[in-house]
Amino acid sequence: MGRTIFLLISVVLVAYYIYIPLPDDIEEPWKIILGNTLLKLGGDLASFGELLGINHFMDTLQFFLRFQDVPPTSDENVTVMETDFNSVPVRIYIPKRKSTTLRRGLFFIHGGGWCLGSAAYFMYDTLSRQTAHRLDAVVVSTEYGLAPKYHFPKQFEDVYRSLRWFLQEDILEKYGVDPRRVGVSGDSAGGNLAAAVTQQILQDPDVKIKLKVQALIYPALQALDMNVPSQQENSQYPLLTRSLLIRFWSEYFITDRDLEKAMLLNQHVPVEFSHLLQFVNWSSLLPQRYKKGYFYKTPPPGSSELAQKYPGFTDVKACPLLANDSILHHLPMTYIITCQYDVLRDDGLMYVKRLQNTGVHVTHHHIEDGFHGALTLPGLKITYRMQNQYLSWLHKNL
Ligand SMILES: *[C@@H]1O[C@H](CO)[C@@H](O)[C@H](O)[C@H]1NC(C)=O
Ligand SMILES: *[C@@H]1O[C@H](CO)[C@@H](O)[C@H](O)[C@H]1NC(C)=O
Ligand SMILES: *[C@@H]1O[C@H](CO)[C@@H](O)[C@H](O)[C@H]1NC(C)=O
Numbered sequence: 001m002g003r004t005i006f007l008l009i010s011v012v013l014v015a016y017y018i019y020i021p022l023p024d025d026i027e028e029p030w031k032i033i034l035g036n037t038l039l040k041l042g043g044d045l046a047s048f049g050e051l052l053g054i055n056h057f058m059d060t061l062q063f064f065l066r067f068q069d070v071p072p073t074s075d076e077n078v079t080v081m082e083t084d085f086n087s088v089p090v091r092i093y094i095p096k097r098k099s100t101t102l103r104r105g106l107f108f109i110h111g112g113g114w115c116l117g118s119a120a121y122f123m124y125d126t127l128s129r130q131t132a133h134r135l136d137a138v139v140v141s142t143e144y145g146l147a148p149k150y151h152f153p154k155q156f157e158d159v160y161r162s163l164r165w166f167l168q169e170d171i172l173e174k175y176g177v178d179p180r181r182v183g184v185s186g187d188s189a190g191g192n193l194a195a196a197v198t199q200q201i202l203q204d205p206d207v208k209i210k211l212k213v214q215a216l217i218y219p220a221l222q223a224l225d226m227n228v229p230s231q232q233e234n235s236q237y238p239l240l241t242r243s244l245l246i247r248f249w250s251e252y253f254i255t256d257r258d259l260e261k262a263m264l265l266n267q268h269v270p271v272e273f274s275h276l277l278q279f280v281n282w283s284s285l286l287p288q289r290y291k292k293g294y295f296y297k298t299p300p301p302g303s304s305e306l307a308q309k310y311p312g313f314t315d316v317k318a319c320p321l322l323a324n325d326s327i328l329h330h331l332p333m334t335y336i337i338t339c340q341y342d343v344l345r346d347d348g349l350m351y352v353k354r355l356q357n358t359g360v361h362v363t364h365h366h367i368e369d370g371f372h373g374a375l376t377l378p379g380l381k382i383t384y385r386m387q388n389q390y391l392s393w394l395h396k397n398l
């Protein structure tokens with residue numbers, strides 16, 4: 001009897017950790033299931049630690065994830081070093097091959113929901129090396145303060161300070177970078193920060209050097225409507241569920257959980273900010289094929305108190321989709337990747353549409369069998385495919 005119960009519990013537990021709903025057309029599902037199982041285990045341990053009051057959920061996850069950190073080691077093709085840009089730590093990747101001309105410069109911002117991630121993660125270090133080597137570019141991969149220790153606008157401001165430092169003539173010269181060929185790139189929360197700093201730098205009278213391109217890899221761009229079709233359709237897909245996305249967003253602004261609760265109900269935008277909803281209105285901004293079966297409902301108004309306490313979610317520095325057309329109109333050439341099976345799909349799609357509407361040159365790659373995080377996972381076929389597309393776009397346009 002005891003053994004049967006034990007066996008039953010084991011089967012249920014294994015099934016719980018292995019089971020995820022996956023779309024049929026996803027390649028190499030077992031690799032994704034394995035990754036997702038590890039994430040689920042880590043997430044449950046982190047939740048348990050939080051329940052017992054031992055450690056904040058995000059701190060536990062970051063602790064596990066940092067086992068993949070690699071030191072800044074140079075290899076046969078690329079010199080890697082660490083330094084500070086305006087007191088923000090950065091990793092710099094410089095190709096070793098001789099160059100008679102100035103190089104491209106790419107300022108890269110890692111993802112991780114404003115709570116996790118580092119330029120030192122194996123996957124980001126590898127991507128930056130590849131980028132430097134294949135594009136013959138100087139890559140600056142920046143760090144920034146993370147939640148729960150720091151909240152908005154710290155993340156934004158760290159990245160902005162670091163980028164401003166890089167965009168000085170003497171600094172670019174020091175690293176052999178052509179001031180006419182500097183771009184910004186980032187994935188997920190890093191794509192959010194990339195879009196936000198690109199908008200701000202345009203309006204900064206002290207910055208004389210202009211960005212040539214921005215590349216946004218499945219970026220998060222708005223926190224006003226948490227019920228866009230992709231958040232309903234893909235709410236349970238790896239590697240980012242809707243509830244984790246909302247936890248990340250709310251942690252970006254504040255550690256107490258009131259905002260998260262209101263966001264889960266999509267009832268957090270008070271009436272006095274309802275004019276901002278036009279900028280994230282998926283009913284008018286999404287192409288027909290992504291709206292199928294969903295009916296637009298204006299999010300019900302939230303309490304004014306929330307927005308007073310955590311004004312971040314109505315700030316364009318946190319939600320680049322809230323910029324008006326007269327700002328968007330000046331943006332540099334833009335590359336956006338969206339994935340079909342991603343809660344953030346519609347953020348990217350709406351930005352594509354809004355940029356196109358104001359005449360910005362946009363290249364949009366929609367990955368039909370893509371999911372969140374696919375560009376940086378080690379050893380997947382889809383990763384190579386997406387990285388190749390991304391790097392060849394940069395090669396051509398930066
Ligand atoms: C260095 O570049 C060569 C040629 O592209 C490549 O075959 C080799 O794998 C690279 N080495 C590293 C460590 O990436
Ligand atoms: C959203 O767009 C639809 C039509 O595309 C319009 O009927 C609706 O009033 C808009 N709502 C908001 C809040 O902008
Ligand atoms: C657009 O936004 C900028 C900066 O937020 C503001 O200065 C400007 O007045 C706005 N323009 C319009 C037409 O609303």
